[in-house]
Amino acid sequence: MTPSVQLAAQHILRNLNTNKRPLFVAIQGPQGSGKSYLSKRLQEHLQSPPLSLRVAVLSIDDLYRPHDGLVSLAETHPHNSLWKGRGQPGTHDVNFGLELLSAIRTGSQSIELPRFDKSLFAGEGDRLPMDGTGPIVEQPPSIDVLIFEGWCVGFSPISEEELQLRWTGIWQSELHKLQLNPNSFRLQDIRAINSTLTLYLALWDFFDVYISLRPDSSSTSDDSLYSVVYKWRLEQEHKMKLSNGGRGMTDTEVKLFVDRYIPGYVFFGDLDRIRWREKGLVLTLDEGRNVVKDEVL
C-alpha cells in the first residue's frame, strides 16, 4: 500500500465513529495529483477484510449541471470565460448535490449515484440518465464511508477586501511566474466564482473529514507552487493517450486547460483551519507524488 493510502486510511479510521455512519470524507487536490487514484485505493483497502467496510465513492465531477444547464450558464454570462464549459464553481448543480448527500446521510433507501459523461456533446459532457444503470448505494443499513473527491472541494469564499488584495498581489505574481495570459482572467469573473462558492458551503457542511493533496512548496524556489500541476496533468494525459490509441488533448491544450483552474487555487484554495480543525489531513507531495509531509490540522 502506498504511504498516501496508508495515511489517509489511518485518518479515516481514527475518525470513524461506530454510532454515526456514514463518515463523509472529502478529498481535495489539484489536477492530476491523484485524487481518483487515492479514492479508488482507499475504497479497495477499506472494503477488504479485516475492515470489510461499505464504501461509496463520488466525484464532484458527477454533480456538474446537465449539458443544457452548462449552456445556459455560459449564455447568461457571455463574457465570463471561466464559465465557458464545466469545471469551475458555478458549473455544478449544488441543490442536486445537497439532495444526494442528504439521501446518503439518511440512509433509508437505495440510491443511484449520478454519472457525468465528459465525452458527450463533442467533449462538453452531459449527465447520464438516472435509469438504474449507474452505481447503486444499497441502503439501509447505511454505508460506512462516503468518499467525495474534487479539485475545489472545501474551497471557501473570501471577503471583497481579500479578493482585491490577492488580485493585486499574489495573482499578479502567479500570472508572471506561470506565463498566463492576463487578458484571459477578469476580476469580475473571479468575483462571480467567489459569490457562487457561498452556496457550496452547505455541501462542505456534510463532511466530517478532509484530506488535501498539496504540492511541495519547499522544492519550488522561485517557481510557482502550481508549476507541478501542469506536469502532473500532462503525465496523466500522456498515460491516458498511451492506453487509448492517442485520443486526448495536445500538450498546448493541457496547458490552457490547467490555466483556467489556477485562479481557484490562488484565491479560494486555502485550507479552512476552523472548519476542519483536527479533521483535516494535509499530504504534501513531491513531483513524483511521494508524500514528503503529513500533518493533521
Ligand SMILES: Nc1ncnc2c1ncn2[C@@H]1O[C@H](COP(=O)(O)OP(=O)(O)OP(=O)(O)O)[C@@H](O)[C@H]1O
Ligand atoms: N500514488 C500514486 N502512485 C502511482 N501513480 C499515481 C499515484 N497517484 C496518481 N497516480 C497516477 O497519476 C495520474 C493522475 O492521477 P488521478 O487521475 O488520480 O488524478 P486526479 O487528481 O483525480 O486528476 P483529475 O483532477 O484531473 O481527475 C493517473 O495516471 C494515476 O494513475
